[in-house]
Amino acid sequence: MSIGTLTTKLDAFFAQNSFDEPHLAIDLDKVASNFKNLASALPEASIYYAVKANPEPQILSCLKDIGSCFDAASITEIKLCLSLGIPAKSISFGNTIKKQGDISQAFTLGIRSYAFDSEEELQKIASLAPGSDVYCRVLVDCAGADWPLSHKFGCSTTMARGLLLKSINLGLQPIGLSFHVGSQQTQISQWDNALEQIHDIYKDLKEQGIELSTLNLGGGFPTAYNAHVPSIAQYGGSLSAALEKHFGDNCPKIIIEPGRYIVGDAGVIEAEVVLVSRKNAEEEKRWVYLDIGIFSGLAECLDEAIKYPITVVGKEADTNLGPVILAGPSCDSVDVLYEKFNYQLPLDLKSGDKIRIHATGAYTTTYSSVGFNGFPPLSCSCI
Numbered sequence: 001m002s003i004g005t006l007t008t009k010l011d012a013f014f015a016q017n018s019f020d021e022p023h024l025a026i027d028l029d030k031v032a033s034n035f036k037n038l039a040s041a042l043p044e045a046s047i048y049y050a051v052k053a054n055p056e057p058q059i060l061s062c063l064k065d066i067g068s069c070f071d072a073a074s075i076t077e078i079k080l081c082l083s084l085g086i087p088a089k090s091i092s093f094g095n096t097i098k099k100q101g102d103i104s105q106a107f108t109l110g111i112r113s114y115a116f117d118s119e120e121e122l123q124k125i126a127s128l129a130p131g132s133d134v135y136c137r138v139l140v141d142c143a144g145a146d147w148p149l150s151h152k153f154g155c156s157t158t159m160a161r162g163l164l165l166k167s168i169n170l171g172l173q174p175i176g177l178s179f180h181v182g183s184q185q186t187q188i189s190q191w192d193n194a195l196e197q198i199h200d201i202y203k204d205l206k207e208q209g210i211e212l213s214t215l216n217l218g219g220g221f222p223t224a225y226n227a228h229v230p231s232i233a234q235y236g237g238s239l240s241a242a243l244e245k246h247f248g249d250n251c252p253k254i255i256i257e258p259g260r261y262i263v264g265d266a267g268v269i270e271a272e273v274v275l276v277s278r279k280n281a282e283e284e285k286r287w288v289y290l291d292i293g294i295f296s297g298l299a300e301c302l303d304e305a306i307k308y309p310i311t312v313v314g315k316e317a318d319t320n321l322g323p324v325i326l327a328g329p330s331c332d333s334v335d336v337l338y339e340k341f342n343y344q345l346p347l348d349l350k351s352g353d354k355i356r357i358h359a360t361g362a363y364t365t366t367y368s369s370v371g372f373n374g375f376p377p378l379s380c381s382c383i
């Protein structure tokens, strides 16, 4: 399927349904096939879907049915998973910043796997979730990621080594390390770099009699927003080779936490053009205002980080195109989607035209405000 086209199911859905407000539709078959493609690209890994990418219950149930585990970032996400019959042992509490009350609740609900990246967090887990499995997130290079998670999470490898040792004295079970190379990471070698940085800890601790059973390679697997994204098979091959290079026959159990890759290209938003205008008559570039913007689901357009393919319904084959600046409907000047990147749309584009914003299944619905300026949050159908 080429970029900017719809699956048969999504095509039929939008042909049969029209919406007064922007609407996201998710093809669950595509969610399942993405999961399966990733599983076969990296067969040694257990997959923990990062719930935050899109927590629609039908998506979680679909993934549960095909063998996914889940990475939850909050007590609400944990409860949502449990309410769908996902067993507590298949859920990991992956946020390194947790309120005490939330750790206690998670422990009561049966969650036994927790991430940390600081001494205080480790102490909290030790007292509120005694005896649990813990893994330490390390800080790695996120260069090459379109949506970097930068330096907010993770500690140095030296600190991680010390904290893992300490966790034993606190009565916890240290299971290993985790890292995240940044979301939409198109530089595959960043996983190899991260493994280079951390593999010694597994050897060092083994010499001290501590076997770290698990290694969590995080998320970062990309959605193909454009033609330059390597295939998932290339990611799988490259990561397997890197694991072999750094661990040989002593490879720990591998976990990955994909979010974007699983749901990104399974979703398409249909929205509407509200106004096409020029700031002065001579200007070639038109301003195109949509009924969806930064505050109603397209937060990842900030700094033009994620560049979604955009098509106009009924004008997909139009070759009479001209440059546009795309903006949202709200009264906030931050609400400009694309100004630097040169989007081209049909010259006869006018208000009322329907547009499709492709590959918007990840990080859209939950990023939309509850109603800034009275514009409603992004609605979603799973089909």
Ligand SMILES: *Cc1c(COP(=O)(O)O)cnc(C)c1O
Pocket: 050, 052, 053, 071, 094, 095, 180, 182, 183, 184, 218, 219, 220, 221, 257, 258, 259, 260, 261
């Ligand atoms: C957000 C997040 C993920 C998912 O990242 P993607 O880039 O969407 O694959 C995985 N793990 C953790 C800890 C996260 O915070």
